[in-house]
Amino acid sequence: MPSDLNYGLSLFGGRALQWIDEEAAIYAICQLETNYLVTKHIGEISFEAPAMQGDVVEFGLETTKVGRTSITVSCLVRNKITKKTICQADDIVFVQIDPETGQPAPHGKTLEELEQQTKNEIKTLNL
Template identity: 65%
Template sequence: MHFLSRRLVMPNDLNFAGSLFGGRILEWIDEEAYIFAACQLDAKSLVTKHIGAISFETSAYQGDVVEFGLGVKAAGRSSLTVTCVVRNKQTKQTICIADDIVFVHIDADTRKPLPHGRTKEELDAIKLETPT
C-alpha cells in the first residue's frame, strides 16, 4: 500500500455532528483512486465502473490531515481494480477502507472498453513516489 496523497479536513467537509462527511470522503476516494489508476496505466480515459465494499472505521475532524493509501488489487484486459485506505496522518488510525474500486480504460472517441496492455505484475513493479 502506497500512501500518496493528503488532504486537510476543512469546515465545509463536516457533517451535522462535526465529523468528516461520508459523502465527502467518498468523493475524495473516487478522485484519488482515479488519479492513481490513470498514473499506473499512463492513461486518462478511465471511468469508474464499480466501488465495492466501503467500511468506515473511525471519524476525522476539522484540522485532521487524512492520507490515502492505494494499491492495485487486480488488472483485467481493460479494467483495473484498486483498493484505497484512508487514515489519519498523525495517529495512523484507519478512517475508511474502500475495496474493489474498478476503473475501465475506454476509447476517448467511441467510449468503448479498450485494452490497457498492462499486467498486475507490471503494475506492481512500478515505483511510486511517496510524499514525506
C-alpha cells in the same frame, strides 16, 4: 474544512467517497498511463473512525487486480498523525475507454508489469 463536515462535526461520508474516487482515479491513471478511465464500480466501504475538523488525512492505494480493460484498486484512508484508519474502500474498478466511441478499450498492462514498475520507482526514490 467546515464545508467537509456533517452535522456531527466529523467528515461527511459523501465527501470521503468523493476524495476516494478522485485519489483512486489519479492512482489508476498513473498506473496505466492513460487519462481515459471511468469509474465502473466501488465495492464495500467501511467507516471505522471519524475524521474531525483540522485532521489531516492520507490515502494509501494499492492495485489488487488488472484486467484486459480494467484496473481494480483498494484505498485506505487514515489520520496522518494518529495513523487510525478512517475508512477502507475495496474493489474500486476503473475501465479504460476509447475516447471516440466511449467503449472499453484494452490498456495493455499486466499486474506483474505494474508491480515491477512500482519496485523500480521505489528504488529510484531510495537513491
